[in-house]
Amino acid sequence: MRCGRIRKRLMAYHDGELGGAWSRRIEKHILSCAMCEQALEGLEAVDQTIAMPVPESEYWSGFTARIMDRVKDEPVGDPVQTKAAESRLSYKVMRLAPAFSIALVVVVAAGLLMEIRGPVVPRQSVPTVRKQAVEADSMANMTRPEQIDEAAMMAEPEPVLSSEGTDVSRTYHRDYKGSSLRKKETFSRDDRYDEEPLRALMFKAETLSREGKQEESEKVLRDLLSQLPPSPIQEKATMLLVQVLWYQDRIGEARQLLTESQVAFPDNDMVQEFKLEAAPADVKTLQ
Amino acid sequence: MAEPRDEVLAAQAASGDLQAFEEIVNRHRMSVYRLARSITGNHDDADDAAQETFIRVYRSLSSFDTGRSFKAWLRRITYNTSLNVLRASSNRKKRTVIAETDHVPDLSPNPEQIVQSRDSGCQIQAAVESLTAELRATFVLRAAEGMSYRDIARTTGVKIGTVMSRLSRARERIQTAMESAGKLPQRGDV
Numbered sequence: 001m002r003c004g005r006i007r008k009r010l011m012a013y014h015d016g017e018l019g020g021a022w023s024r025r026i027e028k029h030i031l032s033c034a035m036c037e038q039a040l041e042g043l044e045a046v047d048q049t050i051a052m053p054v055p056e057s058e059y060w061s062g063f064t065a066r067i068m069d070r071v072k073d074e075p076v077g078d079p080v081q082t083k084a085a086e087s088r089l090s091y092k093v094m095r096l097a098p099a100f101s102i103a104l105v106v107v108v109a110a111g112l113l114m115e116i117r118g119p120v121v122p123r124q125s126v127p128t129v130r131k132q133a134v135e136a137d138s139m140a141n142m143t144r145p146e147q148i149d150e151a152a153m154m155a156e157p158e159p160v161l162s163s164e165g166t167d168v169s170r171t172y173h174r175d176y177k178g179s180s181l182r183k184k185e186t187f188s189r190d191d192r193y194d195e196e197p198l199r200a201l202m203f204k205a206e207t208l209s210r211e212g213k214q215e216e217s218e219k220v221l222r223d224l225l226s227q228l229p230p231s232p233i234q235e236k237a238t239m240l241l242v243q244v245l246w247y248q249d250r251i252g253e254a255r256q257l258l259t260e261s262q263v264a265f266p267d268n269d270m271v272q273e274f275k276l277e278a279a280p281a282d283v284k285t286l287q
Numbered sequence: 288m289a290e291p292r293d294e295v296l297a298a299q300a301a302s303g304d305l306q307a308f309e310e311i312v313n314r315h316r317m318s319v320y321r322l323a324r325s326i327t328g329n330h331d332d333a334d335d336a337a338q339e340t341f342i343r344v345y346r347s348l349s350s351f352d353t354g355r356s357f358k359a360w361l362r363r364i365t366y367n368t369s370l371n372v373l374r375a376s377s378n379r380k381k382r383t384v385i386a387e388t389d390h391v392p393d394l395s396p397n398p399e400q401i402v403q404s405r406d407s408g409c410q411i412q413a414a415v416e417s418l419t420a421e422l423r424a425t426f427v428l429r430a431a432e433g434m435s436y437r438d439i440a441r442t443t444g445v446k447i448g449t450v451m452s453r454l455s456r457a458r459e460r461i462q463t464a465m466e467s468a469g470k471l472p473q474r475g476d477v
Binding site: 011012015017038039042043045046047049050053054055060063064066067068070071072074259262263266272273 | 305308309312313316317320321324330334337338341342345346411412415426427429430431435436437446447448451452454455458461462465470471472474
């Protein structure tokens with residue numbers, strides 16, 4: 001494995017933030033690479049330098065006494081608004097008044113513009129988009145409205161696929177090829193793999209998840225991830241697995257996996273921006 | 288007998304038990320001070336920030352949700368309070384110097400200070416101190432407090448990616464200082 005990929009994750013490894021698979025890869029690599037081993041030792045040495053000076057013990061007895069002296073006459077949990085604080089507050093409000101006026105004008109102007117140009121589809125979290133998509137699908141087997149598909153595309157990470165036909169694969173393919181990671185990643189001879197069957201598995205996992213079969217989708221995804229080397233498709237599959245866990249109410253696991261992914265893929269904005277916002281209970285009603 | 292958990296003490300303190308609050312202060316004063324010191328960079332401001340932190344905690348106890356981590360809540364208050372103290376202190380210093388000299392001062396170390404720092408072997412400490420408050424705090428929370436990226440992100444109110452980039456920049460600068468001080472071999476010498 002190339003040093004570049006190891007170095008990108010070496011700090012996270014040093015801090016104990018990497019998942020098992022990457023940790024094992026790094027450990028294996030370090031055994032045979034003196035440069036990366038030196039880099040790791042450098043990180044360890046840097047952390048030894050941190051020694052914040054702490055005052056002597058006399059300071060601490062006075063410290064607690066001073067605090068207790070200040071709070072003893074105050075009612076607990078009742079923030080004291082002194083006159084100075086109140087006047088600071090009113091000064092701040094007065095100072096912000098012109099900004100509020102400008103903001104009001106902008107909002108009104110934007111409203112008028114929307115009246116003229118028609119409604120704008122807002123950027124939404126993936127679960128919300130899914131909910132809309134499933135609701136739309138369930139309405140008399142009609143094709144989802146175009147605007148939902150656009151919203152889904154905006155709400156990365158997972159492209160929302162419709163259950164029928166070629167449009168879907170084209171959408172997914174375009175999205176996959178357009179990934180910035182795709183441009184960055186090149187695979188060495190050892191890392192080459194046949195993408196097509198893996199993409200088919202990814203498609204299957206997405207379809208199962210859309211159909212509400214989260215457990216089956218999870219199985220497919222875990223199988224897929226066990227076969228994948230570091231690649232854009234691995235990142236997408238991981239994010240889908242986060243969602244699938246979330247939909248199964250396995251919040252802790254979903255959050256843990258998301259954190260690990262954010263650590264493992266620091267350059268992937270899609271992963272960094274990914275948020276699990278919808279309440280799992282809402283999602284369950286979709287299934 | 289096992290010591291009561293922070294969350295239990297917080298609930299007792301919220302109902303007016305001053306002894307419980309005193310126990311909270313004694314239990315956490317060191318870590319609050321360390322974080323405040325890492326952000327403000329000097330004892331006087333760290334002392335102000337640590338005191339102010341506990342006062343704020345006391346005043347907000349009734350709004351604390353005992354189902355959540357008290358430590359995480361305390362760290363977040365410490366972080367924000369320390370940044371406020373640092374800003375107020377910097378503004379005060381700037382105003383004083385401007386009033387005295389009528390121009391904005393160059394606060395970077397002069398060549399003599401740099402040589403002196405080198406001679407006294409304080410180069411590495413100087414590198415740590417020259418970090419911005421955010422970089423230094425992130426580094427301290429990780430290296431000294433052993434916090435996870437996720438907890439640091441929550442404490443400092445940024446994304447995990449930003450935590451990683453701050454950590455990386457902080458370590459890079461310290462490592463460079465260590466290399467030029469001869470405490471570490473230059474990278475690529477292997």
